[in-house]
Amino acid sequence: MADGSSETKSSNQMWGGRFASGPDAIMEEINASIGFDKKLYAQDIRGSIAHATMLAHQGIISAEDKDKIVHGLDTILSEIDSGAFEFSRRLEDIHMNIEARLAALIGPAAGRLHTARSRNDQVALDFRLWVKEELQKTEKALTGLIAAFLDRAEEHADTVMPGFTHLQTAQPVTFGHHCMAYVEMFGRDRARVRHAIEHMDESPIGAAALAGTGFPIDRHMTAKALGFREPTRNSIDTVSDRDFALEFLSVAAIAATHLSRLAEEIVIWSTPQFGFIRLSDAFSTGSSIMPQKKNPDAAELVRAKTGRVNGSLVALLTVMKGLPLAYSKDMQEDKEQVFDAAESLELAIAAMTGMIRDVTIRADRMKAAAGSGYSTATDLADWLVREAGLPFRDAHHVTGRVVALAEQKGCDLADLPLAELQAINSAITDKVYGVLTVEASVASRTSFGGTAPSEVRKQIAWWRARN
Numbered sequence: 001m002a003d004g005s006s007e008t009k010s011s012n013q014m015w016g017g018r019f020a021s022g023p024d025a026i027m028e029e030i031n032a033s034i035g036f037d038k039k040l041y042a043q044d045i046r047g048s049i050a051h052a053t054m055l056a057h058q059g060i061i062s063a064e065d066k067d068k069i070v071h072g073l074d075t076i077l078s079e080i081d082s083g084a085f086e087f088s089r090r091l092e093d094i095h096m097n098i099e100a101r102l103a104a105l106i107g108p109a110a111g112r113l114h115t116a117r118s119r120n121d122q123v124a125l126d127f128r129l130w131v132k133e134e135l136q137k138t139e140k141a142l143t144g145l146i147a148a149f150l151d152r153a154e155e156h157a158d159t160v161m162p163g164f165t166h167l168q169t170a171q172p173v174t175f176g177h178h179c180m181a182y183v184e185m186f187g188r189d190r191a192r193v194r195h196a197i198e199h200m201d202e203s204p205i206g207a208a209a210l211a212g213t214g215f216p217i218d219r220h221m222t223a224k225a226l227g228f229r230e231p232t233r234n235s236i237d238t239v240s241d242r243d244f245a246l247e248f249l250s251v252a253a254i255a256a257t258h259l260s261r262l263a264e265e266i267v268i269w270s271t272p273q274f275g276f277i278r279l280s281d282a283f284s285t286g287s288s289i290m291p292q293k294k295n296p297d298a299a300e301l302v303r304a305k306t307g308r309v310n311g312s313l314v315a316l317l318t319v320m321k322g323l324p325l326a327y328s329k330d331m332q333e334d335k336e337q338v339f340d341a342a343e344s345l346e347l348a349i350a351a352m353t354g355m356i357r358d359v360t361i362r363a364d365r366m367k368a369a370a371g372s373g374y375s376t377a378t379d380l381a382d383w384l385v386r387e388a389g390l391p392f393r394d395a396h397h398v399t400g401r402v403v404a405l406a407e408q409k410g411c412d413l414a415d416l417p418l419a420e421l422q423a424i425n426s427a428i429t430d431k432v433y434g435v436l437t438v439e440a441s442v443a444s445r446t447s448f449g450g451t452a453p454s455e456v457r458k459q460i461a462w463w464r465a466r467n
Helices: 025-031 034-057 063-082 094-112 119-155 175-200 219-225 235-240 243-269 297-320 329-358 363-370 377-388 392-409 418-424 430-434 438-444 453-464
Strands: 160-165 168-174
Touching: 034 063, 034 094, 034 119, 034 219, 034 329, 063 094, 094 119, 119 175, 119 235, 119 243, 119 329, 119 453, 160 175, 160 363, 160 438, 168 175, 168 363, 168 438, 175 243, 175 453, 243 297, 243 329, 297 329, 377 392, 377 430, 377 438, 392 418, 438 453
Parallel strands: none
Antiparallel strands: 160 168
């Protein structure tokens, strides 16, 4: 967005005679931001109404002029909402487009609106309001995604599946427990969103160009009117701060990474080789040439959008990294990345929420896979420690020999005869078979946060009370 300083060239005649000759087409192209910052129109009008109301309250402008300004701004809001408003590149940005239209509607009173403010604090306000509203939408969307996982976790608290490390079968877990892992991840994302809102909940308006103003304004009044906790405390930092945008992008990048990990699992699990889930037609597509195909396109696109969000974060970090205080025109390049990332994240969360609610869980395939790869071997080692009194390292060695025997015979651990187990270690009794099934394995994991169905249900209850 254009800077309010006298150094900025403009074709806008509202600046006065000094800039009577306009820039050439290249300057207009690089300088104009109305193509994207018109997205901030509602925030700009809201901020201007609060500013005008405060100016009148402080006796800086008359009540009559304030009423004209507010009425004119309300008219402009209606025009933009209805699509009747004509945006002009000649007027550079959303602020000057609205101000020019206001002058056409109410005459000289429009010129009083810009008293005690600059485009520098004006754009900081508009952008901060927009980001705050987007964070609030993200918080709501994440709450919906968490709710979808809680429902599936409760439904499948007893559904056994393989747990993986290195994408290799490790130990049996329940699908409910796996769902609750994502509840934790997206719960942290929501906490980061809430922290970001708290960090940015300060009003920039009144900082003016960079030094504040000599007019007797009431910044606490405008902060309250605009829903901020308080005004910012340093005018130089206020107009040059884009931490709130960087924090939004940071939060978005982490959340998108979590969504991408989930998308990867959906892609893998929906393959015929795994067959753990079946996607609904609403979130998959067919092949143009292979009629048997059902492609997880929605999940793949969620996975891909993480690259866009991460790119936006890196782009804005790079824009800001070398800027001296206070405002520089470089900061006009701060918005498109945030707008794009917000749209990508919003769509990705909505798509994933829909997929989780619609997906069919193939519990039979999960259970069959849960026992593969000798996934209850750790349970055998634990039993040897608990029941036979072996040191864990010795139990680990014994279990390795048992696994080797099962591999040699081509059977599961539970299918090995007791005599052959006792030939490896005489302390083994027939009670060991009580821990070698996948159901017994998951039921035994009752430590806090463990995969036992009873523990999963406790965690579901804890989250439902807080979601």
